[in-house]
Amino acid sequence: MREKIILLLSMLILTVSYSLVFNYTTINGTTLPGGYLDYNISLTNNDTSTVDVYLFYSGSGLSTFTPNPPYRVNPGDTKYVGFKVKTPDQLSPGSLKIPLVVSYGNSSETYYLSARIITRTQEVVIKDLIYNPKVSPGTNMTVEVIVSNLYYPKTNDIVLDIRDEQQNVVSTAKKTVTIPTGDKKFTLSVYVPRHVLAGTYFLTATVPTYATSQQDYPVQILPVERVNLTETKQTHWNKLISKVAVTNDGNTLITNYEVSLPITLFNRLFLTSYSPGGVVEGGYVKWQVQSIMPGQTIEFYYTINYTWFYVVIVLLFLFMTYFWFRHIILKVEKEIFDYRIEDNKVTAKMLVRIKNMGNKKLSNIEVLDPLPAFATDVSSFGTVSGKVVSKGKDKFVKWVIDDLSPGEELVLTYRFKTTIGLKGKYHIPPAVVEFVLDRKEYRRRSNAVNILVN
Secondary structure, three states: OHHHHHHHHHHHHHHHHOOEEEEEEEEEOEEOOOOEEEEEEEEEEOOOOOEEEEEEEOOOOOOOOOOOOOEEEOOOOEEEEEEEEEOOOOOOOEEEEEEEEEEEOOEEEEEEEEEEEOOHHHHEEEEEEEEOOEEOOOOEEEEEEEEEEOOOOEEEEEEEEEEOOOOOEEEEEEEEEEEOOEEEEEEEEEEOOOOOOOEEEEEEEEEOOOEEOOOOEEEEEOOOOOEEEEEEEEEOOOEEEEEEEEEEOOOOOEEEEEEEEEOOHHHHOOEEEEOOOOEEEOOEEEEEEEEEOOOOEEEEEEEEEOHHHHHHHHHHHHHHHHHHHHHHOEEEEEEEEEEEEEOOEEEEEEEEEEEEOOOOOEEEEEEEEEOOOOOEEEEOOOOOOOEEEEEOOEEEEEEEEEEEOOOOEEEEEEEEEOOOOOOEEEEEOOOEEEEEEOOEEEEEEOOOEEEEEO
16 A cells, blocks of 8 residues: 555656756857856746746856746746846856756756857857959959857958968958858958969958958969050150050069160261160160060160251251352342222332342343333333334333443333323333353343232
8 A cells, every 4th residue: 555655656756857858949059258148948837736937057267147036837837037137257168068957846857958159259150262363464353261150240341351371462342241140151352463473372261350261262463465555755846755565454563675775867867865774776776675574564666866967957058058149149129119090090110120249240131021001101220221122022121231330220110101001910020130150151030910900
């Protein structure tokens, strides 16, 4: 009988022990030392009577909590309890099991809540970089950075660097983002400099204060050969400077490059200087460049000086002018210096001026000035007498002068009238002068004149 009573009591205790169902959900099971862990628990009463549940920690080193126990759970109901656990500031990183004692009635059970303590550098992890491993200089490189955040969301920079083999940064990009809890992919664009040398470089991603990528990601910057030539000319009144700027606009070393500037045969006569190392070949001034670094610009020039050319031109002009005036010998000018119009009838006074421009006497001078067909009543010959003569159908005023000394000038004049009315523009041919100099006969002409009758 006693054994039966003990058996019945044992069965009752077991029934009570398993009449309460305990579950928990981790809201935040990862934290820094001194941070908080966050959990939700559920208590389900499968018994037929109400139970009071007490929760407490059985271990040490963690703060206790007092969320107003007991928690009364009616039959068939579920009670939800949320709570936070503050961790000590000096807690070592690693996995952790928090012992939670659930006590109700004469029963108690211990459950272990999973937790993880991390350091600041473990809080954010750069998991991977996704990118094209080959890129051309002078372009933007797109990189996807996969970041894992084990703690609360945060706003921070992501920095992406391109480094050479000596870890020197050749280009960098930065983007401010909000990093949520969990994994997140961020897209950054970093510029590949135009003149960075071709070769292997490395990508490094950083979340300042938190994380740096655990490996260097290689990227191949492709070689580009490109040379730009820019020619300019500077012109002065007596000088021409021709220049050429040679720029290595690629990312490879240029060696043994020939530069040439065109030059005309005429300019070669006045070439005065050029950049060291130049040679004149054919229609070019040439230079041989041993090497040009990426991004480097080298300038070459040559100078043409026209000063002596202008001096020669001026001297030649002066000489030709002197020779011309010496060659003129006799200067002849013709003009109408006085005329009147009445009823479209013209009365005009003509003038022929001759002057000995040489240094020798002229002799046997004969001046013939053609008369227009409408001219009549020729008179007033001035100080040098002349007369009207005919040659075929043409009439002339003729003067005969014995000689004309060097520098001497004569003014020959006459007047004519018209008996018929005129209208329009009339052309009067030049006067002709024949003379003898050193037993040689010469002929000179004056200018022609016009009469305008409106």
